[in-house]
Amino acid sequence: MYQFNRKEYEERMKWYQEARFGMFLHWGIYALPARGEWVRSPEEMPEEEYLQYFEEFDPVDYDPRQWAKAAKEAGMKYAVLTAKHHDGFCLFDSALTDFKSTNTKCGRDLVREYLDAFRAEGLKVGLYYSLLDWHHPDYPHYGDQHHPMRNNPKESNEGRDFNKYLEYLHGQVRELCTNYGRLDVLWFDFSYGEGERCMRGETWRAHELVTMVRGLQPGIIIDNRLEVSGEGFGSMYEGDPKPWHGDFVSPEQIIPPGGLLDKNGNDLIWEACVTMNNNWGYCALDNNFKPAGMLIKKLVECVSKGGNLLLNVGPDAKGNIPDQSLEILAGIGRWMKKNGESIYGCGKAGMEKPEVGRITRRGNTLYYHLFENTIGAMPLQGLSKEQVKSVRWVHSGAEIKIAKGWVYDNYPDIVFADLGPDPVLPDPVDTVIRVELK
Structure with missing residues (x-):
């Protein structure tokens, strides 16, 4: 049996x-x-x-x-x-x-x-x-x-x-x-x-x-x-x-x-x-x-x-x-x-849910699912700059730079992704960015 x-x-x-x-x-x-x-x-x-x-x-x-x-x-x-x-x-x-x-x-x-x-x-x-x-x-x-x-x-x-x-x-x-x-x-x-x-x-x-x-x-x-x-x-x-x-x-x-x-x-x-x-x-x-x-x-x-x-x-x-x-x-x-x-092969990120969406994870890769935009650069809460190897748009593979400047200096423990000047996300339903960790 x-x-x-x-x-x-x-x-x-x-x-x-x-x-x-x-x-x-x-x-x-x-x-x-x-x-x-x-x-x-x-x-x-x-x-x-x-x-x-x-x-x-x-x-x-x-x-x-x-x-x-x-x-x-x-x-x-x-x-x-x-x-x-x-x-x-x-x-x-x-x-x-x-x-x-x-x-x-x-x-x-x-x-x-x-x-x-x-x-x-x-x-x-x-x-x-x-x-x-x-x-x-x-x-x-x-x-x-x-x-x-x-x-x-x-x-x-x-x-x-x-x-x-x-x-x-x-x-x-x-x-x-x-x-x-x-x-x-x-x-x-x-x-x-x-x-x-x-x-x-x-x-x-x-x-x-x-x-x-x-x-x-x-x-x-x-x-x-x-x-x-x-x-x-x-x-x-x-x-x-x-x-x-x-x-x-x-x-x-x-x-x-x-x-x-x-x-x-x-x-x-x-x-x-x-x-x-x-x-x-x-x-x-x-x-x-x-x-x-x-x-x-x-x-x-x-x-x-x-x-x-x-x-x-x-x-x-x-x-x-x-x-x-x-x-x-x-x-x-x-x-x-x-x-x-x-989605495929992904699961829990082991991180707090962000205000603007959700996170899925596969190994050392995090996927930030953005359901809405922010004013200014996108905060990648839960990460330090030292942890991040690269940030990319998933839909195109294009690089996303880490934002710098006095606006963000007040938050040294948060990584901000510079998504550009357009206040509207490329996909209004769910825009996904891929974060590779070191």
Whole structure:
């Protein structure tokens, strides 16, 4: 049975900490009602009503090569697709269910096509798999915290065999880990509940599950949601990781205010998963999209705190990433082409956050991310002149001189970078300067 090994852990996490930026893809038959991927739960929608979307599903425009190109152009290094969400519908050709994409009008294994396309672009590939399943007859219905039929006493749990469901869950994970080549990330979602209705850890036979996954996919990275969910940090935080704790913490719709440390003050590896608008799955009436400039700054914030950003897109029922999402990705990509060196392989600077932006660091190189200008030269607080080898604009490589003069003599402990006479920074979103230390 699998046991945590620190050396192996650090080795498999190297590429992930280098990558820093990934794409989350929430897609399924819930794109047809277009009210988000949870649509069945809040609406308490019966199974027979939901099945109409299974009969209609036919993503005629689905071309994962276009998705992969959009991700790569945005500067993303990995992606995670929902192979199965809480509704139980599978985007892959599982031998264990008829509720799958190959049985819809499209008749295609959508997971296989996604994996082939993203690998062809040189991106790391991951799959999301829901531990919940509102379609499976042996998953708890009445009284469950989230099931659409939780309030319907006619959907009694009498005769339901949860062990049969666990065999199904383990069997499908085995299929994904066996039939689709090398997987880089497995993103389980999610654990919940307490007491008699605890759906966490060994409720899922988690030790057995993780042992199987790591045996079939050596080096795979697993999230922490077999143990907790977006609301918790798990046993890695306690400094005594359980075998099923996962490899990273997964804060959802929040960037941790101070980054994440365990209770002993050691850095935790984490990834903030964030939506572009207010929904994960396609929602036709949700136009509350975060602008590219804001998301660039949020990516920088994650990296400056030692974390990754997994940014979600929700393709529509035809298989198209919404135009607004593509425009945002393109905007991020233009910035990343010029400034990606300040993101990839970077992390915490170990310095106080400056007033005008943030700092990321790789070794002896500091990247000052300037969100606003100053009056006069730019203070590089936390550095002495003796420490600085060179200062350059990242976008052009041009030298930036250290400012001298009586204005700055009052602050002998601060280095000032002379950014020139223009009070407007070259990039109004985030202008990056590189400081090489001696």
